[in-house]
Amino acid sequence: MTDTALVTAFQNGDINAFNTLVWRWEKRIFNYIYRIIGNEETARDLCQNFFLKMFREIKKVRDPEKVVPWMYRVALNMCRDEMRRQKKQPLVYLDDNPGSDQTPGGTIRDLNDTSSPSPEQLAHNNQLVAILKKSLMAIPEEQREIIVMKQYQGLKFTEIADILGVSVNTAKSRLYYGLRALRKILESDRLDKEVMLHEM
Amino acid sequence: MKCKDVQNHLIDLVYDEADPQTEPSVREHLESCDHCRAVLEEMQETAEMLSRWEDADAPATHIFMHEPVSPLRSLGSFFSGRCTLRKLSLAIPALLLLLFLGLSAANFNARFDGGRWHISMSLLPGPDAASEEALIRQVKAVHQQTLILVAEMLEESREADRQDMETALARLERRMETQRLQDLQMVGRSMEGLHLTTEGRIYETNARLNDLIRLTGYRQPQ
Numbered sequence: 001m002t003d004t005a006l007v008t009a010f011q012n013g014d015i016n017a018f019n020t021l022v023w024r025w026e027k028r029i030f031n032y033i034y035r036i037i038g039n040e041e042t043a044r045d046l047c048q049n050f051f052l053k054m055f056r057e058i059k060k061v062r063d064p065e066k067v068v069p070w071m072y073r074v075a076l077n078m079c080r081d082e083m084r085r086q087k088k089q090p091l092v093y094l095d096d097n098p099g100s101d102q103t104p105g106g107t108i109r110d111l112n113d114t115s116s117p118s119p120e121q122l123a124h125n126n127q128l129v130a131i132l133k134k135s136l137m138a139i140p141e142e143q144r145e146i147i148v149m150k151q152y153q154g155l156k157f158t159e160i161a162d163i164l165g166v167s168v169n170t171a172k173s174r175l176y177y178g179l180r181a182l183r184k185i186l187e188s189d190r191l192d193k194e195v196m197l198h199e200m
Numbered sequence: 201m202k203c204k205d206v207q208n209h210l211i212d213l214v215y216d217e218a219d220p221q222t223e224p225s226v227r228e229h230l231e232s233c234d235h236c237r238a239v240l241e242e243m244q245e246t247a248e249m250l251s252r253w254e255d256a257d258a259p260a261t262h263i264f265m266h267e268p269v270s271p272l273r274s275l276g277s278f279f280s281g282r283c284t285l286r287k288l289s290l291a292i293p294a295l296l297l298l299l300f301l302g303l304s305a306a307n308f309n310a311r312f313d314g315g316r317w318h319i320s321m322s323l324l325p326g327p328d329a330a331s332e333e334a335l336i337r338q339v340k341a342v343h344q345q346t347l348i349l350v351a352e353m354l355e356e357s358r359e360a361d362r363q364d365m366e367t368a369l370a371r372l373e374r375r376m377e378t379q380r381l382q383d384l385q386m387v388g389r390s391m392e393g394l395h396l397t398t399e400g401r402i403y404e405t406n407a408r409l410n411d412l413i414r415l416t417g418y419r420q421p422q
Contacts, residue, residue, distance in 0.1 A: 018264050026258040044259040055264055132253045150215060151250045172208040179243045
């Protein structure tokens with residue numbers, strides 16, 4: 001059953017159709033929010049609020065065919081509101097993965113250190129995720145949004161442009177500069193990509 | 201194709217969304233441009249690195265169920281939330297409607313009289329049956345007083361008009377008398393002037409006739 005059919009069914013009163021939608025989209029939306037916000041705890045709360053909002057407001061979606069961009073737009077707006085709120089009232093987050101980035105100042109110098117206390121693959125993965133998360137959070141918000149949509153959600157440029165309300169060329173341009181900015185940040189953190197990719 | 205033009209096409213290549221029409225020219229540019237080739241490789245590596253961050257599991261599966269909501273509870277949730285313009289736009293007409301219905305219900309009156317039902321409903325409280333006759337008498341008395349008052353006012357108005365008219369006539373009479381006297385004086389002065397002028401001319405004519413007689417030596421026959 002397609003998302004469109006599920007939305008139509010829910011709009012006609014079938015609650016199970018909505019549960020199927022949640023089951024189908026929960027992981028994607030959570031990871032979408034998580035990568036934009038950069039904090040798992042907040043992402044969890046926002047994800048929950050997102051589905052509550054979706055439950056209340058999805059009946060307003062006149063064209064069920066466009067429910068997917070609508071969902072991304074709603075989630076994105078929630079992320080933006082949260083980030084705006086955080087700028088006014090900054091919160092200090094505890095690290096999601098304690099021990100994943102023990103280097104002072106947030107650098108990743110210990111990544112290639114063979115005497116690292118966590119040499120296992122899992123620990124290495126955690127370190128990589130921490131580095132990527134930190135780097136993503138360091139680039140401008142609008143570039144990060146597009147990287148998440150393209151890289152992790154696999155959306156087409158036309159879909160991204162529709163969600164953000166910009167032209168396809170603007171979306172591509174933001175992604176271009178976003179990737180380049182990310183690259184610079186990773187390099188400035190002295191990330192040895194060869195070793196990293198080799199170790200992966 | 202210039203490096204600046206290739207920029208967005210590099211992104212297409214990184215994500216395998218290249219346009220078949222432009223891809224050959226982009227590839228051609230890449231073969232001849234070290235800079236763009238290096239940028240493409242860097243972006244591909246960055247994208248590859250990003251892909252290492254795998255999706256995390258969702259924290260919990262939310263399950264939504266139909267839960268019958270009592271009217272009181274939904275009303276409570278309506279008022280407990282934030283005060284929005286939408287809520288106000290709903291609440292104000294609803295309160296006005298309730299007030300209207302409440303007042304109307306409080307002043308509802310139905311009676312069977314003369315084989316017919318008389319039903320009345322108004323916002324203001326209506327008179328009860330006992331005080332209705334007294335009210336009618338009061339209304340009649342007020343009506344009578346009003347008629348007398350109107351008649352008195354009419355009489356006063358007529359008297360005032362009559363006095364005004366008399367005053368105006370007297371004033372007109374005085375003005376006409378004054379005007380008549382002025383006219384008579386003017387006629388008298390004119391007549392006097394005419395008399396003097398005529399007399400002067402006669403005297404002058406006599407003088408001229410005497411001169412003529414003297415010159416001609418005319419003597420009146422004896």
